[in-house]
Amino acid sequence: MLVSVNNLTKIYRLGDYEVYAVRNVFLNIDRGEFVAVTGHSGSGKSTLLSLIGGLSKPTVGRVKIDGVDIWELGDEELSALRNRKIGFMFQFSSLLPTLSVRQNMLLPASLAGADEREAEARARELLEQVGMEHRMHAYPWQLSGGEQRRVAVARAFMNHPELILADEPTGDLDEDSEALVMRMLRRMNREEGTAVLLVTHSRELAEQAERRLVMRRGRLLEVG
Template sequence: MSQLELVAVSKIYRVDQTAIPALNQVSLRVERGEFLSVVGHSGSGKSTLVSVIGGILRPSSGQVLFGGHDISALDDGGLSAYRNRRVGFIFQFASLLPVLTARENVMLAALFGENRSRREQERADHLLDLVGIGDRVNAYPWQLSGGQQRRVAIARALMNQPELLLADEPTGDLDEQTEAEIMALLSRINREERVTMILITHNRALAKTASRMLRMKQGHLDPEVLKA
């Protein structure tokens, strides 16, 4: 059984009397530990896809199965628990709280969990070391470079030991060297932490970093694996 499966998922937005399809009968299987990328132009439906997979949006129709359970059928509390305990999110902007240190920003994810203790501080420090900035645990966001802030965001996404990591344009505002460093880091986390990863990007070169690359176009997901 696949870890994640989408079965004929559609998402339709309604503006006044107009129906705008963002996802159109999307089906997908992702195996545990896989690194999948979805490439496509702006407006193709990529961000809607990752929001539906992450339980941020409910599909208009179809099923989103995680571990064989339909998360789209969960109530709001169930979806919140799914997002907090099983999924980690990395977005285009780090969105760190400026009044908190790097360690505190990472630990922020644990505030929504059930168990909070000194072990969480130790895990936050471990994760900051994992992403390469273990010497900046007490630095505030304004004292960090853009790439370092992104590393803090990655550590925060890993704080609750997610089974699935969703990265939506995670390097969109970074220079080429930092972009390459972040992508190498994500690949290493996928291998070493054995976290299933889905990368959403408009950049085909970045998409090639993944072990499998699919194309999103006008709400459709092309089942053909794109060649590197």
């Protein structure tokens, strides 16, 4: 078992009100599994991803990755876990605007203290897979929205993560870019055994996953 989520709940307080973004979620993800979560806007999909990825602290419940309760870890250990085991894909361009494509790609490897030559080779290989190797030295503002997202998708795989948390990675992308991103996700899932938790509005995309879940008002329901 790679991910084990136990009674996960996240409550936001708005004045006197309490809003349940995620409510009593139980979820297990195996190594190499491809899971899709669909649901309406505001149903808690992104929050669930952030809780599993250690980007936000749950109000109640536990998240274990590789048997380790991530909220029992200190900041250094949790950051190292995010860096080495998890790749994030966001629904917006997540490239750092002041860094070139190459520097953005190398960032996770540098944070991990990886060998520079190996990191360079990996970055080149991943950029080739998303058709962006020719824009290595461009800055994000010199790329189209679709190109930026392709680079961000490639960057998520830099440190050979065991888990990809993809939050609408193809939202507002053209068909070709969407197909390219999904191809890459499936290939990495198949070839490198990376588990994928994909959040999407699109049923079509969700159907490409092995397991499909639906979120409604913070609750997670299994649909097949």
